[in-house]
Amino acid sequence: MTSLSSTTTGLNNSSVGSVLALDALEFDASAVIATRYLNGVGLVLFLYDFCLTFEGEIRFVWPAKSSFARTAFLLNKYVVIIMLIATAYVMNDLTGPPLSDAICRGFFSFTPIIGLFSIALANVLVSLRVIDLWERATRIKLIMAAGILISFMMSTVFMAVALRRIIPFVFYNPDFRMCFPTTKPFELPFAWASSMFYEVLVLTCVCWNALDRPRSNNSQLTLSLHEDGLTFFAALTALRTFNLVLSIVAPPSLILVGSFFIWALTTLVLNRAILNILEASHRDRIRTRPRRSGKQTPSEADDDLEDFC
Numbered sequence: 001m002t003s004l005s006s007t008t009t010g011l012n013n014s015s016v017g018s019v020l021a022l023d024a025l026e027f028d029a030s031a032v033i034a035t036r037y038l039n040g041v042g043l044v045l046f047l048y049d050f051c052l053t054f055e056g057e058i059r060f061v062w063p064a065k066s067s068f069a070r071t072a073f074l075l076n077k078y079v080v081i082i083m084l085i086a087t088a089y090v091m092n093d094l095t096g097p098p099l100s101d102a103i104c105r106g107f108f109s110f111t112p113i114i115g116l117f118s119i120a121l122a123n124v125l126v127s128l129r130v131i132d133l134w135e136r137a138t139r140i141k142l143i144m145a146a147g148i149l150i151s152f153m154m155s156t157v158f159m160a161v162a163l164r165r166i167i168p169f170v171f172y173n174p175d176f177r178m179c180f181p182t183t184k185p186f187e188l189p190f191a192w193a194s195s196m197f198y199e200v201l202v203l204t205c206v207c208w209n210a211l212d213r214p215r216s217n218n219s220q221l222t223l224s225l226h227e228d229g230l231t232f233f234a235a236l237t238a239l240r241t242f243n244l245v246l247s248i249v250a251p252p253s254l255i256l257v258g259s260f261f262i263w264a265l266t267t268l269v270l271n272r273a274i275l276n277i278l279e280a281s282h283r284d285r286i287r288t289r290p291r292r293s294g295k296q297t298p299s300e301a302d303d304d305l306e307d308f309c
Contacts, residue, residue: 031253032176036091038257042264043084049268050081053275060278069128073274076121080267083114087260091178099172104179108170112159115263120152122270123198126236129277130202135207142207147201155195162187184252191243199237239266 064070066209090099127144135139165185173180176287243262 005163005233005291029176031251031257032178034254035257036178039084039087039091039260040265042261044090046081046084046264046268049272050077052274053146053272056275056279060275060282069125070088072121072125075270076118076125077271079114080118083111084260084264087111090188098174098177099179100208101171104172105167105170108181109163109167112163115259116152116159118267119195120148122266123148123151123195125270125274126202129273130205130209132277133206143201143205147198151194151198154197155191158187158191158194161185162191181252181255182254184247184250188255189244189247192240192247193241195233196237196244200242203237236266239269 061070061073090104127148130138130144131137162185164294165187166183169183170179170181172178239262243258246258250257
């Protein structure tokens with residue numbers, strides 16, 4: 001009787017273990033699907049918007065002379081495209097040879113570094129926009145510079161510590177053919193929260209400007225900067241807040257579910273906002289100084305880009 005009871009208990013424990021293992025497998029499968037599809041959506045939206053805005057880029061950015069704003073815009077845009085495509089390959093390696101753990105760990109080490117510099121470039125471009133809202137006031141330049149420096153240093157320190165903890169626990173899962181972290185460092189939310197410090201600073205400056213309104217002329221550029229400014233920064237803050245929440249509440253298998261999707265959308269929103277500014281500046285020049293031909297000249301493109309930077 002005792003033997004039968006022990007056997008029954010053993011079978012029950014084995015059944016419970018099998019059920020738990022199956023539940024874990026189903027959860028991991030759901031995490032894989034969510035990560036792949038959401039990141040795929042981000043890539044598709046970015047490429048679709050790239051096609052829609054490419055004409056404006058050729059018209060307003062390419063003819064302009066070399067400058068920091070022009071270089072930062074192009075570098076950030078095309079580096080993000082390359083990284084999103086590379087990520088899509090790593091996340092959807094369904095037919096090629098299996099990846100090694102070393103490749104997965106290299107990917108997890110390299111991608112966040114590129115992401116940090118992309119965020120830094122985006123913050124600089126955002127700062128140029130805010131500075132232009134304030135007619136390039138010196139105090140606003142100092143505030144934006146300090147905000148970028150503090151945010152970047154905090155993000156870099158926390159991300160470096162988080163990567164040091166997570167990299168040894170990144171493995172390639174042959175069942176799902178995807179790289180997975182098996183742990184979540186507690187420093188990761190702090191890395192994302194550091195960029196939120198800068199978002200709050202920018203949003204405060206934009207709202208402050210809406211009350212102060214230093215620009216006296218009712219130009220298309222002024223209207224563009226004010227009309228979509230609050231929407232732009234609110235969307236940017238909402239996307240990064242979503243990423244922050246995921247890094248806090250999501251398990252290790254889900255910490256990547258929104259990272260590349262949000263990276264794609266924040267870059268998309270930023271690129272569109274910049275091109276809208278350049279187009280508004282171009283309309284102002286047409287209204288105040290009629291051109292001899294309908295084609296944008298390099299000197300006029302330089303003037304439009306100078307209005308931004």
